[in-house]
Amino acid sequence: MGINILGMGSYVPEQKLKNDDFIRFVETNDEWIRTRTGIVERPMAGWEPTWYMGCQAAKKAISAAGIDPADIGLVISCCATADFHTPSMASIIQNDVGAANAGAFDLNAACTGFVYALDTARRFLETDDEMKYTLIVANESLSKFLDFTDRGSCILFGDGAAAAIVEKSDKLFSSALRSDGSGAGLLCARALNTAEEIRTEAPADFKDSFPELRLHKLFQNGKEVYKFATQALPKSFELAAEKKGITKDDIDWFIPHQANIRIIETAAKKLGVSMDRFIVTLDHYGNTSSASIPLALNEGIEKGLIKRGQKLALIGFGAGLTYGGIILEY
Numbered sequence: 001m002g003i004n005i006l007g008m009g010s011y012v013p014e015q016k017l018k019n020d021d022f023i024r025f026v027e028t029n030d031e032w033i034r035t036r037t038g039i040v041e042r043p044m045a046g047w048e049p050t051w052y053m054g055c056q057a058a059k060k061a062i063s064a065a066g067i068d069p070a071d072i073g074l075v076i077s078c079c080a081t082a083d084f085h086t087p088s089m090a091s092i093i094q095n096d097v098g099a100a101n102a103g104a105f106d107l108n109a110a111c112t113g114f115v116y117a118l119d120t121a122r123r124f125l126e127t128d129d130e131m132k133y134t135l136i137v138a139n140e141s142l143s144k145f146l147d148f149t150d151r152g153s154c155i156l157f158g159d160g161a162a163a164a165i166v167e168k169s170d171k172l173f174s175s176a177l178r179s180d181g182s183g184a185g186l187l188c189a190r191a192l193n194t195a196e197e198i199r200t201e202a203p204a205d206f207k208d209s210f211p212e213l214r215l216h217k218l219f220q221n222g223k224e225v226y227k228f229a230t231q232a233l234p235k236s237f238e239l240a241a242e243k244k245g246i247t248k249d250d251i252d253w254f255i256p257h258q259a260n261i262r263i264i265e266t267a268a269k270k271l272g273v274s275m276d277r278f279i280v281t282l283d284h285y286g287n288t289s290s291a292s293i294p295l296a297l298n299e300g301i302e303k304g305l306i307k308r309g310q311k312l313a314l315i316g317f318g319a320g321l322t323y324g325g326i327i328l329e330y
């Protein structure tokens with residue numbers, strides 16, 4: 001069983017930061033950022049909570065799908081930058097959009113989140129006869145845990161949200177999800193520490209290989225993540241493709257995670273696919289983590305590039321380190 005993407009919507013914050021705006025925080029310049037990453041500007045939430053962006057995108061997706069929110073059986077929010085440890089973003093969105101009959105949970109697979117969520121949604125739809133629609137919302141505010149003193153990372157990210165209403169269908173679908181947790185410390189942000197009042201000595205054999213971090217601030221080993229990404233992106237396609245005997249020539253559009261244009265170009269070269277079959281939005285959005293693939297997908301649809309019946313490869317990688325691919329017919 002496959003899925004049909006019935007409708008999509010997106011929301012990006014009003015505030016846009018251009019490359020030169022980062023001169024306020026770090027020693028950098030537009031030329032370095034453009035040539036090393038391909039990014040020109042990125043939206044950054046000035047006042048918007050992450051859940052608010054998610055709700056706006058979700059309402060647009062519901063309207064584009066033309067469905068009654070009461071018919072949504074499940075809300076999945078993919079989010080690595082939730083406003084709250086609890087409640088889930090999904091529960092807040094479920095209430096706001098009026099999905100009165102839905103279950104709701106968050107899924108954190110970092111930048112691969114939308115790929116993981118689509119695959120998860122398909123499995124729920126397949127096994128629950130009563131479930132008509134799933135709402136997937138990818139909403140992220142990377143800006144809220146960026147270290148604005150680290151020029152190697154703060155210039156890369158942006159904020160935004162994109163959502164999709166999906167339903168059962170017999171269209172082509174293939175997926176492959178992977179994780180390599182040995183690289184967990186290469187891209188991380190610490191959330192909680194033991195309270196000082198009750199802290200005890202760790203046993204001598206306890207190993208915590210994570211770097212000492214300021215709470216809630218993103219740490220990145222850019223060079224190692226870059227190496228991983230250039231392998232993971234083509235592999236994500238190959239793993240999903242080989243399950244169904246699909247080749248690169250069957251694919252109309254590749255929609256990769258939008259982190260760095262050099263990563264996408266390297267992946268395209270490895271796959272032997274020309275860059276004009278890749279949707280690229282990172283110049284104006286930066287890396288919006290799990291929102292990056294659905295923002296690019298929605299933009300491709302809105303621009304009329306992606307058409308019904310075409311075959312799409314959604315390929316992602318991110319913290320975890322996670323990676324994965326989905327091939328589907330739009």
Ligand code: COA
Nearest residue numbers: 028029032036111151152155222223225226259260317318
């Ligand atoms: N402006 C100006 N100079 C900068 C800079 C910035 N924003 N950031 C780093 N530099 C400097 C470095 O300090 C270094 O200077 P040095 O040679 O004097 O030490 C020089 O530029 C080269 O740095 P380097 O880290 O080798 O650059 P790079 O070509 O590897 O690019 C990244 C850095 C972060 C853009 C690149 O490694 C990358 O994209 N990694 C993957 C990140 C990613 O995708 N993360 C998200 C995954 S979901």
